[in-house]
Amino acid sequence: MMGADSCDRRGVLTVRRAVPGDAGGCAAIVRGLPSYFTEDVPEKVTTDLSTHPAWVITDSGGLAGFTIVDRRSARAAEILWMAVAAALRGGGIGTLLLDRVMDDLAESGLQVVEVKTLDASAGYEPYLATRAFWERHGFVQIDTIDPLPGWPPGNPAALYVAALTSTRQRA
Numbered sequence: 240m241m242g243a244d245s246c247d248r249r250g251v252l253t254v255r256r257a258v259p260g261d262a263g264g265c266a267a268i269v270r271g272l273p274s275y276f277t278e279d280v281p282e283k284v285t286t287d288l289s290t291h292p293a294w295v296i297t298d299s300g301g302l303a304g305f306t307i308v309d310r311r312s313a314r315a316a317e318i319l320w321m322a323v324a325a326a327l328r329g330g331g332i333g334t335l336l337l338d339r340v341m342d343d344l345a346e347s348g349l350q351v352v353e354v355k356t357l358d359a360s361a362g363y364e365p366y367l368a369t370r371a372f373w374e375r376h377g378f379v380q381i382d383t384i385d386p387l388p389g390w391p392p393g394n395p396a397a398l399y400v401a402a403l404t405s406t407r408q409r410a
Contacts, residue, residue: 245333251299252296252297252298252303252332252335253296253297253298254294254295254296254335254336255294255295255297256293256294256295256336256340257288257293257294257295257305257307258291259288259289261288261295261302261305262284262285262288262289263292263373264295264302264305265284265285265288265293265295265302265305265307265320265322266281266282266284266285266300267281267302268302268305268322268323268324268325268406269281269284269320269322271324271325272322272325273320274365275365275366275369276310276322277379277391278322284305284307284318284320287307287309287319287320288305288307289306291308291309291310291319292307292308292310293306293307293308294306294336294339294340294343296323296332296335296336296339298327298332302324303323303324303327303332304321304322304323304324304327304332304333304336305320305321305322305336305341306318306320306321306336306337307319307320307321308344308347308352309354310342313348314348314349314350314351314406315349315350315351315352315353316344316349316351316352316353317352317353317354317355318340318352318353318354319371321333321336321337321354323336329368333372334376337376341376341401341403344403345403345404347377349403350402350404350405351400351401351402351403351405351406352378352400352401352403353398353400354373354378354398354400355387355396355397355398355399356369356370356373356384356396356397356399357369357370357394357395357396357397358385358395358396358397360383360385360395361393361394361395370397373399374399376401377401377402378399378400378401379399379400379401380397380398380399381398381399381400382397382398383395383396383397383398384396384398
């Protein structure tokens with residue numbers, strides 16, 4: 240665990256809990272990634288940030304990325320949204336952010352985390368790296384749902400889960 244506010248080894252990036260004033264920056268990140276998000280997502284991110292736990296990662300230039308989580312039960316949560324600014328993708332920022340979020344969720348007693356992303360069957364190349372990111376970080380695809388309620392038609396959802404602790408109890 241890195242503490243309430245955490246910095247990477249270079250001391251440039253800081254991960255912290257989001258505050259309401261971060262909503263505009265999070266929406267701007269989403270608008271900067273039109274290959275990944277539909278036009279209605281910035282508003283959804285703004286709303287979800289006000290009602291769910293969220294984290295942001297900042298650098299000297301400001302907001303670099305964010306994650307919003309919905310705690311579904313005492314033992315499970317879903318990562319609703321996660322994004323890193325387009326110009327900063329591929330540099331480890333998402334990993335630093337996700338590590339902090341997963342550590343915080345584990346410390347709060349959660350055992351599993353779910354994320355939904357575009358399934359490989361959609362044949363949409365930008366999401367190759369997205370699915371690889373989740374898989375590198377221990378998420379396992381458990382299902383594909385098509386159509387997923389609330390998603391536009393023709394966008395099959397890949398459901399991924401990662402265990403934070405063992406869920407198996409022995410008698």
